[in-house]
Amino acid sequence: MADEIEIDTDDLERRMNGAMDSLRHEFGSLRTGRASASMVEPVMVDAYGSPTPINQIGTVNVPEPRMVTINIWDKSLVGKAEKAIRESGLGINPQLNGTIIMLPIPELNEERRRELTKVAAQYAEHARVAIRNVRRDGMDQIKKAKGAGMSEDDQKLWEDEVQTLTDRMIGKVDEALEAKQAEIMQV
Template sequence: MAEDIDIDIAALQKRMDGALTSLRQEFLSLRTGRASASMLDPIMVEAYGSTMPVNQCGTVNVPEPRMITINVWDKGMINAVEKALRTSGLGINPVVDGPIIRLPIPELNEERRRELAKLAGHYAENARVAVRNVRRDGMDQIKKAKADGMGEDDSKIWSDEIQELTDQAIKNIDKALDSKQEEIMQV
């Protein structure tokens, strides 16, 4: 019976969900012309002899749709935080105002929006490849189980279940991509 075979559908599902979670995390780093504190998550600051995320150097706020502020806790760290922001590649010019660093988010032009939408598509394709790799691993488990005596009917049931998981995961990735591309292209 299919219940006797050692195919861990829950583990495959978890790995596919992990690909979607990773994709959503990558999408957070894409600038959409709107301020978001998560835009600063990948930025690291040289502080106290090591590197740390910006959000561990000060309070990050989004007071208005096109502005991020960082209230740096240690006044000696202001220059280091400013330098990290300037060299981050976000294309944002920090303005220092005492212990507060203001980050005005400029409007995106049409060409940059298209580039970001294409980059989002690239991220989504990487997530689809990860899901397909998980599917392949599951199918390999079925082949091994067939070699160990699994019946044709059981292998067909497992194959269908893994394919259904794969289809659902790819559908979720496509839905996330459509949503992100719509957000990017919104003027």
């Protein structure tokens, strides 16, 4: 019976991949010198009495490399959407054209680029912490399995497997961070 004790490494890997997906999403919302529809995803508009993502009250388009447009479907929400963008901390000044909100993306100066690389590093650190928490859960499962009769050799094998998975995922976080920082610093 002790031979049948296994640790669900697929679940651990799925949870670690979830942390990577979250990191990619956060990186997508970081503004580089180019326009991206994902940069307005975190903007919430007070629509019909509840906070609503901006992409649920209008169509987000990127017609040019330095322009994002949002075609608001309900005219009564245009002002609220504009206000939400101004207050979002994106550092973009929206321009109105009827029901279309245009967001011209200005060039980033050197200081702002350095700030954004620090923000990217913080996002990466959050992802590393999430991955380490999954690792800790895996190690706890192994300790419980040892108490249920797992041999020390099996325990060592599982611990090595969980650690290898953790190292691989943290390596992916580091690669993603390097790529994002290079993208931000690119002029």
